[in-house]
Amino acid sequence: MSVCYALPPVRGKLTHDAPLAPLVWFKSGGSAEWLFEPADAKDLADFLYALDPSVPVMTLGLGSNLIVRDGGVPGVVVRLGKAFAKVAKVDDVTLDCGAGASGILVSSTARDNGIAGMEFLRSIPGTVGGFVRMNGGAYGGEVKDILVDCDVVLRNGDLVTLPVEQLHYSYRHSELPEGAIVVGARFRGKPGEPEAIQAEMDRISASREASQPLRSKTGGSTFKNPDGGKAWQLVDEAGCRGLQIGGAQVSEKHTNFLINTGDATSADIEELGEEVRRRVKAKSGVDLHWEIQRVGVKK
Structure with a gap:
């Protein structure tokens, strides 16, 4: 893939012709023309603001629900790493989750803080960014049931917070703005006992192991x-x-x-x-x- 545009300076990591097969679950496919791993949300916002609007941009999470075609991905692939993988308690039933946090981390943090209703996230292979974009769901739960709002960086570099109502969720679909990259989300559950939450997570894990x-x-x-x-x-x-x-x-x-x-x-x-x-x-x-x-x- 040829490069005919200049990329803005970044504080994170930019890699040219980066193989994507090791980063996706199928372990197949070509390379990203550029792989960008931003240092934080501002690094991502500044980069997108300065990037030529004609350059295609896509986001890569855990690569679990994805086929990367063999000819590779033109433009920039954004991968949100450790800087976006934090989960913190906001109040008794709410977690602030980075878009790079896994379902296992979110559900385990919820358990440790006595927050029920997020157990189903443990069974979805992926990260918060993907869950929010696709209304991820399993075992009777969906993201629309727990999402309060989400932070997204728009393709023009604007950082905005969207309430759940603006996403107009349906089955495995949201109406996130075209080109928007989710960088964080607030999930709200309900009070629960850690032992009962763990038991439900164990039940889900066993069912998944047996059938998938x-x-x-x-x-x-x-x-x-x-x-x-x-x-x-x-x-x-x-x-x-x-x-x-x-x-x-x-x-x-x-x-x-x-x-x-x-x-x-x-x-x-x-x-x-x-x-x-x-x-x-x-x-x-x-x-x-x-x-x-x-x-x-x-x-």
């Missing part, structure tokens, strides 16, 4: 559940359990998961997903929609 291929190179849930149905069931009924293209396979354990069996390219994984969609449409008439985000350039 957690020890494989995967991307989490591949397709959104259609209205009134379950994606995994439609995939199974279409005869796709174990279906393989190249090094990519539909999980035998949970058919709404695709896995990299070892040497899959991102093209293999995406092609397999599209083949599953074709077979489900032919069998049941249902159009499955990707839940996994696909970014970058096909090779």
